[in-house]
Structure formats: structure tokens, C-alpha cells
Amino acid sequence: MTSTVTTIDQVGSYVGQSVTIQGWLYNKRSSGKIHFLQVRDGTGLIQCVAAKNDVSEETFALCAKLAQESSVYIQGIVRQDNRAQSGFEITVEHVTLVGDSSDYPITLKEHGVDFLLDHRHLWIRTPRQRAILKIRAEVLRAMSNYLDGHGFTRVDPPVLTPSSPEGTTELFQTQYFDEEAYLTQSGQMYAEAAAMALGKVYSMGPVFRAEKSKTRRHLIEFWMIEPEMAFVEHPENLRVQEEFVSHVVQHVLTYCTAELQTLGRDVSKLANVKPPFPRLTYDEAIEWLQKIGHEIAWGDDFGAPHETALAEQYDRPVFIERYPTQIKAFYMQPDPNRPEVVLCDDLLAPEGYGEIIGGSQRIHDFGLLQQRIETHQLPKEAYDWYLDLRKYGSVPHSGFGIGLERTVAWICGLEHVREAAPFPRLLYRLYP
Numbered sequence: 015m016t017s018t019v020t021t022i023d024q025v026g027s028y029v030g031q032s033v034t035i036q037g038w039l040y041n042k043r044s045s046g047k048i049h050f051l052q053v054r055d056g057t058g059l060i061q062c063v064a065a066k067n068d069v070s071e072e073t074f075a076l077c078a079k080l081a082q083e084s085s086v087y088i089q090g091i092v093r094q095d096n097r098a099q100s101g102f103e104i105t106v107e108h109v110t111l112v113g114d115s116s117d118y119p120i121t122l123k124e125h126g127v128d129f130l131l132d133h134r135h136l137w138i139r140t141p142r143q144r145a146i147l148k149i150r151a152e153v154l155r156a157m158s159n160y161l162d163g164h165g166f167t168r169v170d171p172p173v174l175t176p177s178s179p180e181g182t183t184e185l186f187q188t189q190y191f192d193e194e195a196y197l198t199q200s201g202q203m204y205a206e207a208a209a210m211a212l213g214k215v216y217s218m219g220p221v222f223r224a225e226k227s228k229t230r231r232h233l234i235e236f237w238m239i240e241p242e243m244a245f246v247e248h249p250e251n252l253r254v255q256e257e258f259v260s261h262v263v264q265h266v267l268t269y270c271t272a273e274l275q276t277l278g279r280d281v282s283k284l285a286n287v288k289p290p291f292p293r294l295t296y297d298e299a300i301e302w303l304q305k306i307g308h309e310i311a312w313g314d315d316f317g318a319p320h321e322t323a324l325a326e327q328y329d330r331p332v333f334i335e336r337y338p339t340q341i342k343a344f345y346m347q348p349d350p351n352r353p354e355v356v357l358c359d360d361l362l363a364p365e366g367y368g369e370i371i372g373g374s375q376r377i378h379d380f381g382l383l384q385q386r387i388e389t390h391q392l393p394k395e396a397y398d399w400y401l402d403l404r405k406y407g408s409v410p411h412s413g414f415g416i417g418l419e420r421t422v423a424w425i426c427g428l429e430h431v432r433e434a435a436p437f438p439r440l441l442y443r444l445y446p
Contacts, residue, residue, distance in 0.1 A: 017089050017107075022058035025102050028092045032107065035060070035088045038139070039080050039115075041122060049077040051106070053088055058272075059141060061098055062088050064106035073109050082122075083115040083139065134437055135446050145273035146433055149266055150422045154218070156265035157239050157416075160258055161216045166241060169208040169215045171201030177396035184224045197222040200415060203345075203400050205242040206376060209411055210403055216241040228441045229318065230430040231368050233419055235439040242413035248347075248357035248375045251412035252333060255361060255371055256289040259331060259416075263287040266425055279427045283365065286329040293333040296355065299324055315341045316360075318368060325362040331370070335359040344386040347375040347410075359414075367424035373414025380404035 017032040037055030047066040064077045090104040120136050130137045174195045186197040201217035208215040221238045303310050336355040346356035358374035377383045422434035432438040
């Protein structure tokens, strides 16, 4: 009988026909004269039933000794089975061993986090980790689709930079021949330059923060998606952000049903993520936090407990806007009616996941930006090119940055952001 090579997610098209699956043995159990093989291939998981009376002695014996994560070719007939999670199973005709896997370290039992992170290269094979990585890929796809479909052009900024957009000391320094250079914290400034050429742009790639933070929200290396828009002011910036986030969440709900189910995610909490998002000023947020007993004063930045308390009031992300100038980055545009605050926002995700977006209108006046660079005691020569953007046809412009891993952690309902990265870089972890 002719056998068609296919993937597990496509077997439903071949009911009653012989197919060949190329994959790995995830689990196995035997019941007398039957072996039940759970096989995965990256697209899904399916049970393959090898009965002694239906296969050769060699095939049945091979099934008996197959080890976890052995790679195999499974040939068999696709059967509909409503009891199976996928709705199908395979009646085995023949099994070919491709690569043996003895003493596989991640057995189907509980393991400690450090052990799993030491074996992250193998941990990602498990159904839960596969589901997270598939959702991460769909989040990136949704982000690109929204931006590409709304007139944005992707522009990739450099990873090595002479300066920091945040003007902080939390930078990874490296030697660039005879100069000092830094791993980028953000592609924002380069995206601003590109916006003056292309109108609406976005960057998408890794950034690095040398923060000695050891929390469930922080990674040392993570991905940022950073749109920048010429001729766009603060209110329009907020509208784009809420449309963008809603589009991403609804895309995942549509295309990642099985993965969300694998994770046990309560999707009802995601279904409400639609515009408009609630908005609080920093003043209102401080007043409310003080009212419920938090010790925080005007001019203080929010910590995780404050962000969690604020977000818990709502069933969707909430904007906190117009923070004090003194606690925000030097390039943010002051409110013309109240210069002690800036036209900025943080978007807080529900369920305690904290800030997923930071955005603002950027200063477009040359003199004011120059003054801010001096006030923050930043090296002017490193920012001369950035100042040029305000000398030659400057316009009001705005943008934002969204952290990929933190967004994925929220959508997936993860306890720690480390699972949202294929190979997370943490404070004390650079391996594997």
C-alpha cells in the first residue's frame, strides 16, 4: 500500500489511508499484545497503536524497546477517534528507528527549575514548552501583520551602539576596535531617524538590559517591537497601541486554540482585550494608591505591587499616562499645559504581569532636546546625530516599545517570563 508522508496536524485529511509520520516518541505504554506510542513531530501529538497481530515480529519487538525521544518513522492507517485529543489515531503498520535515545534526562515526572533550565535545549520538546513557543511565533506574526497592514515599514537598527536612548548605566559594554560600544537597550532613536525617511516604521529584535533584577518579569536579553510614527501626537499614539495589542490577543485566540488549551489558559480573560482601554493619569493613579493604603508619593515611580493593584481594577490592559518629567527619559515631550509631566504612557497588562508597553511623544524642538541632554549630563557628541533630526525638518512624532516575552507570558498565563524565551538569559544564567 502506498503511504503518504504527512504531519500530525494534517492526518485528518487521510482518514482510512496509509500515512508516514516523521517524529519522536514522547511517551509509551504497553498492554499485553498492544503498544501505545505517543508520537510528536512539532505540529502536534498523536497516539499510534501497534497491535501484535497487525505488525511484524520485528516491528512489535522494536516498539517494545523504543526509548523516550527516539526518532522514528511511523507508517500506519489513520483512524478517527473522538476520544483522542486530536480526534485521530494511527493503527501502526511499520516502525523504523531513525535515532536511538537512551537515558533521556527529562523524564515524565516533576523536575526542578534549575535542572530544566540546564537542559533547556531538551525542555523545549515538551508539549507545554512547544505550545508557548508556537504562541510566541504567532504573537510575532500578528504584530508584523498589524504593522505591515497599517502602513509601517520594518527597519532594523544596529545592536552595537555608541550611546543609550535611556541614558542609564545599565548597559553591556564591549570594545569596538579602538572605541567603546554598548549592546543596544532599544532601537528607538534609530527608528525615529527612519520615521523621518519613511513616515511610519517599526523595529523588531533583541535588546539588552544589564539590570541586576531577579524577578518573574525580567530577562537580561529580550525582544522589543518598537514602532515610531512621524506627524503623530500623544492621543493617536495611545489609539495605535490599544488597537495593536487587541489585534495580537485576538489573533492568538483565533489561531492558537490548541496551544492555549495545552497551557490550561482561561481564555475568557483574553476575550475582553478590546478597545477602548481604560486610562488613568499618573495623578489619579497616585491618589488611588494612597487611598487604598500604599505608601507612595507624587514623583515616585511605580513598583510591581503598585502596577498589580492598578491593573486588578480592570478586565483589560490599562494606560497610565502623563508621568512626572523627573522620572522619565530625557527625550519625552512635556505636556504644553503642564511641563512638570510628559506626554507618555505605560500600558499595564492584567493579572499582575505589569508594564508591557512604554511609549511617548518625543521632543521635536532642537533647543529643548539639547537642554535635556545637558541636564541629564549625557555626552553631547554621542547624540549629535539625534539632535540633527530636530535641525532638518523636525516634526511632532511618537512611538512605543512592547516587550515580546512579557507580552507572551501574559497571553499564555505563565508564572515566569523565562518560559517565554526559547533560551532565556537571566541574571545568573548564560547556559545553554
